[in-house]
Amino acid sequence: MPNSDQINSYDCQSPSVIRNPDAAAMFAAAQAIVTGELVAFPTETVYGLGADASNSMAVARIFNAKGRPRFNPLIVHVADLDHARRYGHFTAAAEAIASKFWPGPMTIVTLRIAAPVGEGDVAVDPISDLVTAGLPTIALRVPQHPIAQALIRTSGRPLAAPSANRSGHVSATHADHVARDLDGRVSMILDGGPTRHGIESTIIDASGETLRLLRPGAISRDAIEAVLGCTIKWGDVAGSRPSAPGQLESHYATRAAIRMDAAVIRPDEAVLAFGHVDPVAGQPFYNLSPSGNLIEAAANLFAALRFLDQPSCNTIAVMTIPNHGLGEAINDRLRRASAPRTQ
Numbered sequence: 001m002p003n004s005d006q007i008n009s010y011d012c013q014s015p016s017v018i019r020n021p022d023a024a025a026m027f028a029a030a031q032a033i034v035t036g037e038l039v040a041f042p043t044e045t046v047y048g049l050g051a052d053a054s055n056s057m058a059v060a061r062i063f064n065a066k067g068r069p070r071f072n073p074l075i076v077h078v079a080d081l082d083h084a085r086r087y088g089h090f091t092a093a094a095e096a097i098a099s100k101f102w103p104g105p106m107t108i109v110t111l112r113i114a115a116p117v118g119e120g121d122v123a124v125d126p127i128s129d130l131v132t133a134g135l136p137t138i139a140l141r142v143p144q145h146p147i148a149q150a151l152i153r154t155s156g157r158p159l160a161a162p163s164a165n166r167s168g169h170v171s172a173t174h175a176d177h178v179a180r181d182l183d184g185r186v187s188m189i190l191d192g193g194p195t196r197h198g199i200e201s202t203i204i205d206a207s208g209e210t211l212r213l214l215r216p217g218a219i220s221r222d223a224i225e226a227v228l229g230c231t232i233k234w235g236d237v238a239g240s241r242p243s244a245p246g247q248l249e250s251h252y253a254t255r256a257a258i259r260m261d262a263a264v265i266r267p268d269e270a271v272l273a274f275g276h277v278d279p280v281a282g283q284p285f286y287n288l289s290p291s292g293n294l295i296e297a298a299a300n301l302f303a304a305l306r307f308l309d310q311p312s313c314n315t316i317a318v319m320t321i322p323n324h325g326l327g328e329a330i331n332d333r334l335r336r337a338s339a340p341r342t343q
């Protein structure tokens with residue numbers, strides 16, 4: 001058994017295996033996804049670092065592997081428009097761009113369906129709150145690349161996948177780049193050769209009444225405007241500086257106030273704990289990870305906030321969470337939830 005420090009700093013397997021995407025490799029990759037591991041795969045834009053988007057622990061591993069200091073929302077890769085409709089509400093304009101540009105290098109942000117409806121007797125697992133970073137919207141993309149398509153279809157899972165590079169490094173467009181950046185942090189790298197576009201997908205926000213361009217990318221603005229017959233305005237990327245003060249914080253906030261680094265718990269507080277601590281009798285209590293594993297803590301963060309944000313408590317006391325590894329992103333998220341309210 002590894003100790004918790006080893007788990008925190010080095011959750012993954014080593015060294016990473018670069019595989020030709022033959023039938024055996026695709027099967028193994030799909031198995032890895034289903035069991036919550038990370039698989040790097042080519043798309044037509046850049047390589048993605050993929051995990052099952054409905055498995056919070058697997059999604060937390062993405063942030064850990066990339067060394068991201070923040071829980072930015074991730075793009076969910078699905079097989080086709082029908083698959084996408086399970087997780088997002090498609091307006092008429094969203095349908096129009098999806099049917100024209102999917103499959104392809106286009107990401108569409110829609111309002112999120114938090115509890116997807118199952119098909120017949122088969123339940124559909126909801127997308128992890130860690131993927132959407134607590135936002136009411138979700139970014140969806142249907143990739144065109146046959147290996148990406150095969151991984152989604154063989155695993156039967158929606159794939160959360162940011163670009164397969166360490167945070168702050170350039171996006172990987174070759175399997176070798178992925179190996180150099182993420183070696184030992186990803187179970188398998190599917191080698192599809194160099195990617196076609198080499199830049200990320202274009203992101204359009206279709207969650208509101210008007211479409212907004214959030215990120216320019218492989219499909220030009222002109223091409224989109226030609227399809228729609230109208231111009232598209234710029235919008236703000238989630239996680240970037242809010243356009244109006246407090247705008248982003250209000251998405252990220254709990255109703256209860258959050259008190260960080262609480263050494264002593266007051267009787268009227270809910271308690272967010274970490275590590276070997278006993279529950280506080282008679283008070284709402286959630287331990288993010290009794291064993292002190294920061295990846296597990298990240299996976300539990302949003303469920304914990306939802307559970308503790310009860311009408312009976314006006315404050316959530318957060319015990320100290322170490323600020324290394326994923327602790328940095330956890331503390332960032334909690335600090336933003338505790339920011340002064342503007343409404």
Ligand code: TXA
Pocket residue numbers: 043045046047048049072073074075105107109132135137138139141161162163164199200201202203214215237238239
């Ligand atoms: O081409 C691509 O899009 C690649 C490949 C792997 O598909 N993926 C990629 O992911 O570039 P990533 O994580 O590096 O970029 C995701 C972007 C971020 O800028 C994030 O803020 C935005 O998508 N995003 C995700 N969810 C969002 C949401 N609900 N609302 C607004 N922006 C969102």
Ligand code: MG
Pocket residue numbers: 162163171
């Ligand atoms: Mg990126």
